[in-house]
Amino acid sequence: MGLLSFVIFFLTLVAIYAILSIGININWGGTGLFNVSIHGMMLIGAYTSAILTTQPTGTRFGGFGLPFIVGILGAMIVTGIVSLCLLPFAYRLKDLNYFALGCLGFAEIMRLIAVQEDGLTQGPMGIGMIPQPLRNLIASRFLYDILYLIIVIVILIIVYFLVEKIIKTPWGRVLRSIREDEKVSRSLGKNVFGYKIQSIVIASMVFGLGGALLAHLYTYITPNNFEPIYTFIIWIMMITGGIGNNLGMIVGAAIIRLAWEGTIIAVDYLPPVLATRMGDIRLFVIGVVLIIVMLWSPSGIFPENKRVSRFLKISNYDINKSANVRRDLNERDSS
Amino acid sequence: MINNFNNLISGGVILKLQLIINGLIYGIIVAVSTMGLTITTKILNFFNFAHGTIMTLCAFLVFSFNVGLNLPIIVSVLLAIPLSVIVALCIDSIIYVKMRKAASVALLMTSIGVTFAMRSLIKVIYGGGVKFYDVRISKGINILGINITSQQILIIILSIIAMYLVHLFMSKTKIGKSMRAVSGNPVLGEVTGINPELIYKWAWGLGTTLAALGGFFLALDTRLVPTMGWNILIPIFVAMVIGGIGSIYGAVIGGLIVGFAMEIAAGFIPATYKLGVAFIIMIVVLLWKPMGLFEEKK
Numbered sequence: 367m368g369l370l371s372f373v374i375f376f377l378t379l380v381a382i383y384a385i386l387s388i389g390i391n392i393n394w395g396g397t398g399l400f401n402v403s404i405h406g407m408m409l410i411g412a413y414t415s416a417i418l419t420t421q422p423t424g425t426r427f428g429g430f431g432l433p434f435i436v437g438i439l440g441a442m443i444v445t446g447i448v449s450l451c452l453l454p455f456a457y458r459l460k461d462l463n464y465f466a467l468g469c470l471g472f473a474e475i476m477r478l479i480a481v482q483e484d485g486l487t488q489g490p491m492g493i494g495m496i497p498q499p500l501r502n503l504i505a506s507r508f509l510y511d512i513l514y515l516i517i518v519i520v521i522l523i524i525v526y527f528l529v530e531k532i533i534k535t536p537w538g539r540v541l542r543s544i545r546e547d548e549k550v551s552r553s554l555g556k557n558v559f560g561y562k563i564q565s566i567v568i569a570s571m572v573f574g575l576g577g578a579l580l581a582h583l584y585t586y587i588t589p590n591n592f593e594p595i596y597t598f599i600i601w602i603m604m605i606t607g608g609i610g611n612n613l614g615m616i617v618g619a620a621i622i623r624l625a626w627e628g629t630i631i632a633v634d635y636l637p638p639v640l641a642t643r644m645g646d647i648r649l650f651v652i653g654v655v656l657i658i659v660m661l662w663s664p665s666g667i668f669p670e671n672k673r674v675s676r677f678l679k680i681s682n683y684d685i686n687k688s689a690n691v692r693r694d695l696n697e698r699d700s701s
Numbered sequence: 702m703i704n705n706f707n708n709l710i711s712g713g714v715i716l717k718l719q720l721i722i723n724g725l726i727y728g729i730i731v732a733v734s735t736m737g738l739t740i741t742t743k744i745l746n747f748f749n750f751a752h753g754t755i756m757t758l759c760a761f762l763v764f765s766f767n768v769g770l771n772l773p774i775i776v777s778v779l780l781a782i783p784l785s786v787i788v789a790l791c792i793d794s795i796i797y798v799k800m801r802k803a804a805s806v807a808l809l810m811t812s813i814g815v816t817f818a819m820r821s822l823i824k825v826i827y828g829g830g831v832k833f834y835d836v837r838i839s840k841g842i843n844i845l846g847i848n849i850t851s852q853q854i855l856i857i858i859l860s861i862i863a864m865y866l867v868h869l870f871m872s873k874t875k876i877g878k879s880m881r882a883v884s885g886n887p888v889l890g891e892v893t894g895i896n897p898e899l900i901y902k903w904a905w906g907l908g909t910t911l912a913a914l915g916g917f918f919l920a921l922d923t924r925l926v927p928t929m930g931w932n933i934l935i936p937i938f939v940a941m942v943i944g945g946i947g948s949i950y951g952a953v954i955g956g957l958i959v960g961f962a963m964e965i966a967a968g969f970i971p972a973t974y975k976l977g978v979a980f981i982i983m984i985v986v987l988l989w990k991p992m993g994l995f996e997e998k999k
Contacts, residue, residue, distance in 0.1 A: 471980035653817030
């Protein structure tokens with residue numbers, strides 16, 4: 367029973383992290399935006415949903431006691447609106463790294479606000495007693511965990527198919543053209559800035575959704591649940607799974623979570639002094655996994671399927687070859 | 702907030718001056734570390750997030766020599782800085798050397814991996830608790846009611862010497878000139894017979910030395926915690942971006958601006974928002990001048 371409930375908890379987290387990885391895949395895999403504001407967006411989503419669904423308290427704003435579905439939809443809407451704050455960065459900063467710094471700054475400010483503003487978020491104490499959906503239907507904790515897992519998986523499937531669908535539309539193709547070469551898409555008359563904003567808002571809504579699901583899983587959130595490290599862990603999941611491939615996101619989330627939880631098994635073989643420093647050993651493992659992935663397989667386990675059209679049958683190999691030929695030609699021209 | 706403000710009024714001028722001194726110390730520590738970061742960023746062409754962890758590493762190595770082996774603090778520093786440089790060069794020759802042609806984002810993510818791995822190793826070895834160096838706690842000198850300790854005076858003097866030496870190195874020596882050439886135009890540098898690998902090693906060496914020095918100063922002024930490097934990393938990045946990447950003089954001025962702004966703001970707003978102040982400065986500067994205030998003139 368103990369092991370089984372651990373497996374269910376693990377699968378729930380994998381599904382939530384897969385949703386978050388699909389979100390960042392819209393930004394980086396889809397549009398080439400180096401967005402590292404994930405933890406800030408997750409925080410906004412989690413706190414919005416918590417404030418909307420908890421019972422009223424006198425000590426802070428809200429506690430509206432609304433149903434779960436309103437909570438997660440509200441989280442998505444609020445996150446989508448707040449993400450418009452990233453708009454000036456996308457407009458002004460052409461360099462990827464500068465954009466990333468701006469995003470990190472924004473997300474950190476969100477976290478500082480959550481720490482400081484007692485009246486809204488109860489500061490470092492955090493918000494507790496977050497209700498879980500349909501909790502009163504099932505008395506058993508174990509059976510309820512399975513139900514929550516099912517709810518999360520259903521949401522994951524919806525997000526997966528929606529994102530797959532929009533990536534394959536002409537809209538998604540424009541995003542990928544921006545990723546490959548922004549100037550080309552601008553020369554074709556596309557409003558690059560507008561597309562970038564849409565990409566940021568949609569991805570942020572997915573982050574908000576993921577954050578809200580985490581809040582309802584933990585039932586208790588503090589600003590410490592949303593440290594910058596979670597942004598990078600989600601990035602690692604995306605890189606491991608394969609940038610640009612949504613199926614890879616789910617696999618990447620599973621692998622990284624497995625590396626994370628696998629350290630629990632290692633505890634039995636460690637001397638007791640080290641066993642107390644579990645959290646650090648986990649981070650060490652994550653760091654080493656990231657370095658290994660970046661060194662040996664930067665395109666991930668499932669590389670992107672660079673499909674041109676369903677009428678044109680060319681494989682990835684051909685596309686890469688033609689890209690190489692084009693590069694050679696360019697070099698010859700310039701020399 | 703109103704309470705803080707009242708305190709400030711009642712404390713009067715003295716408290717304001719104390720804030721300026723705090724800002725000067727913090728700004729100078731940020732400035733020294735930023736000089737190192739700006740050199741590696743410009744020459745290796747990526748944002749090295751592991752810079753803060755090198756600072757932590759050196760601070761803890763000094764702790765090992767000073768408290769563990771009971772060596773005097775000066776000897777500990779002289780041992781710890783070369784050791785940190787060796788660690789950085791080892792990381793370079795194991796990991797980064799294989800990624801010279803990789804995109805800057807890939808290098809950035811790798812450096813985050815290095816950060817996680819190194820920081821958790823430090824935490825596993827030394828534990829998460831707060832530590833202090835074994836130095837005489839000086840009571841501090843009182844000048845017009847402003848408190849300044851002898852360590853702080855030492856930090857200021859040593860930092861100014863370090864800045865001057867870096868300036869001399871970059872403008873007078875052959876290696877320094879080659880570094881500036883490579884950072885301006887790598888292909889042209891290679892054509893004129895500069896070995897890029899050598900320049901990369903020098904950039905790591907110089908950048909790490911300055912980071913290590915900054916880390917030691919930070920630990921001397923405050924205390925040792927494994928997350929200290931990560932916490933100061935964001936002000937350092939902000940200072941680098943404000944100063945314009947690649948300019949060592951811009952780095953110093955950016956560091957001082959960030960240090961002053963953060964410490965002085967702490968007198969008016971909740972201390973939690975200190976980091977937010979740094980970010981707001983960066984956001985304003987980036988939106989106003991995307992290449993920084995002191996973009997290098999060609």
